[in-house]
Amino acid sequence: MAAAEEEVLGLLVGAVDQGTTSTRFLVFNSKTAELVSHHQIEITQEFPREGWVEQNPKEILLSVYECIEKTCEKLELLNIDRANVKAIGVANQRETTVVWDKITGEPLYNAVVWLDLRTQSTVENLNKRIPRNNNFVKSKTGLPVSTYFSAVKVRWLLDNVKKVQKAVEEDRALFGTIDSWLIWNLTGGTKGGVHCTDVTNASRTMLFNIHSLEWDKELCEFFEIPMKILPNVRSSSEIYGLMKVGALEGVPISGCLGDQSAALVGQMCFQDGQAKNTYGTGCFLLCNTGHKCVFSDHGLLTTVAYKLGRDKPVCYALEGSVAIAGALVSWLKNNLGIINRSHEIEELAKEVGTSYGCYFVPAFSGLYAPYWEPSARGIICGLTQFTNKCHIAYAALEAVCFQTREIWDAMNQDCGIPLNHLQVDGRMTDNKILMQLQADILCIPIIKSSMPEATALGAAMAAGAAEGVGIWNLELDSLSAFTMERFEPQINAEESEIRYSTWKKAVMKSMGWVTTESSESGDSSIFGSLHLGFFIVSSMVMLIGARYISGIP
Template sequence: MAASNRLILGPLVGAIDQGTSSTRFLVFNAKTAELLSHHQVEIKQKFPKEGWVEQDPKEILRSVYECIEKTCEKLMQLSIDITNIKAIGVSNQRETTVVWDKTTGEPLYNAIVWLDLRTQSTVERLLKRIPGKNKNFFKSRTGLPLSTYFSAVKIRWLLDNVEEIRHAVSEGRAMFGTIDSWIIWSLTGGKNGGVHCTDVTNASRTMLFNIHLLEWDSELCKFFDIPMDFLPKVRSSSEIYGLMKSGALSGVPISGCLGDQSAALVGQMCFQDGQAKNTYGTGCFLLCNTGLKPVLSEHGLLTTVAYKLGRDKPACYALEGSVAIAGAVVRWLRDNLGIVKTTEEVEKLAAEVGTSYGCYFVPASQVYMLLLGPS
């Protein structure tokens, strides 16, 4: 279609939403926030051993490219000019850990997903080095207890168990990142000059980040014996990190990055102290904005960076409570038990039942996370 026949809607904004269960790309009208088009692709999870949860970083990246291209095709079918897309933001599953080779661009192991439990023995070994085996020993710096949940122990496991990663680290070829870092590095050029960065919200979920100083903590890196030179540069949640280097949106700046739960807090406009959001996805997460000061909980809640909307803007913090298994149960009912054929059927079946007669279904993995996880 000729350019003169395309709809001119003013500036548009694209959003990459890379979650545990799926990837989406959405395009909004920047002035009205109207969703113009989107595309979604499910992501496979691998369970090589009991309690282990992995994903293929290359499959994740392919899904991002597919969602962008399909959404752009849909926009063009609607006669919407994709050159009006002026910026792209990234929202991602947090804590999920990837290590890759910067010279080849290839992952050195599958991504270890946030709810993976293989690192319990690593946590127990690290606890022996802490006075009183206090899992909250580093909480004043990180806002987090020592747990299987966070990226530092996942990195430690990889360094202890994957020879290829140890070798790449010793040769200075290895890069670590949460999913946001992997996506941004790949989209901005990868091995040909890709930008290796993360934002403060994702960094605050690694257990290597000082949430007060907003920088990697050398003492924490020393405790976990993790080299600081393969960590990404920490940036704010709202600035230009780099430009798209391929595909339909080549040249468009990637200019926003938030871990998914922080992104939901911002998306729900919870910008005032005391405002909170609750979201239901693979897991269920409640975040409450605590303003410019991090608040430490004595009741099992996590303290996390909520957002930092610009290089020169202050960081805002949140308290977080999490339930690891929520929507994942629906997927399990569909894929493992075969009770439903589509996820949409679950609501219909639930609505037909007047009462549970006092019976509750709790996934065993959820009980395990409650016993061993952040709370």
């Protein structure tokens, strides 16, 4: 790049943002953190049985290749040389599990996605083996034994997939979360690909000791997972290897963070007590607790926030995880058909401005924090003959906010110091009704940055700041220069409490709907087997009539 152009643009840093529903590649200006160009591709989710969620690892990988190529083409249309991209970071959906053959490079099974529920009976059996007075799993990992995390998914693959069993026996199998699968392929795959992960992703497997920052032999023996299949653990900001394929061949991959840690970095939450909430497929509230692990007494997770360099100290976070947020809007679109595009939910909700006593608990994958209750399933309460699709749309947005309130309350209790505002990011934050509802339900201001791509930005920052790259200063003043949109509470605290307490009653009614057997086998009881969409639609038809669902007067 010409010196004058470099002075204006700054050096560029790319970021792979591989999420549950889409893959994106984004390029940022390292001087101002502004987005220069990007490309996005939707990703297919497969549901082979009730409660099972899978994705094709090869589709994910191909989507990354295509996003990189298309973004580079767009750069050239802007008269920007792709050679200006000096580093690449990776942010990924966490916990999603891939096992592949290191000789052929082929996945040995579909990726088992983080919100998959097939391992419920495995979890219950494992919990019975943990001494009541010595929960060594939680003390070492900061996590409850749950279907959410990678170890039980690997255990299921080892128990049920012969190709995986054979590959492990023959020393051909490699395990990784999505970051490991991508980095291995991008750095050469079967021809010398780097098998690694970073501390944030490793901390979500239930096999990693968050104190020693190493794979833990006792945990691996407990889950009966061979350590030889595990990736090498690195910091979140260092050169892992060079791109060996595509338009950016030779560019170092030098940043890696699980998506929620990446958003924490992208939101510049580097101080103790700073918190952010990301509204994506799920909803994830993280609070930086600095260099000490804070263990929750209220259903939250203790996790590694980031380690921004091999010689840098590790930082930890408390996390509240909600499985269903944006996925609820997708469900209303794809399963019920009451909207054609996701943004239409805001228009529907705006028509009524209230749920009119309708409450939605979207426990499609059970309830995560603070309950950790896999037997829960989604319900809609408070239906009357007056209820129509607008009220249901409004109730769906409220559900996202009520779930955030639950983990916000737990966060305040564990931290001991009430948080006085909440920084937010994610695609759902474009919905102004959702943001106002969140301020009303939390009774605090909601702060939204003009830079919505916090996850990708965080991965790019880690990549650009890595030793040997050194083109990004994480203390740069311009990173805090984005304009902020502020949503102040508009209802009184008493009204907020009444609505929240009613929501809590609905949550209690959602629990205990499925048995272990129905979750594990795909067979079902009278409640557990019914597809959730069919159950709710049938109930609504009986209660309020099809004309109210469609909104026809």
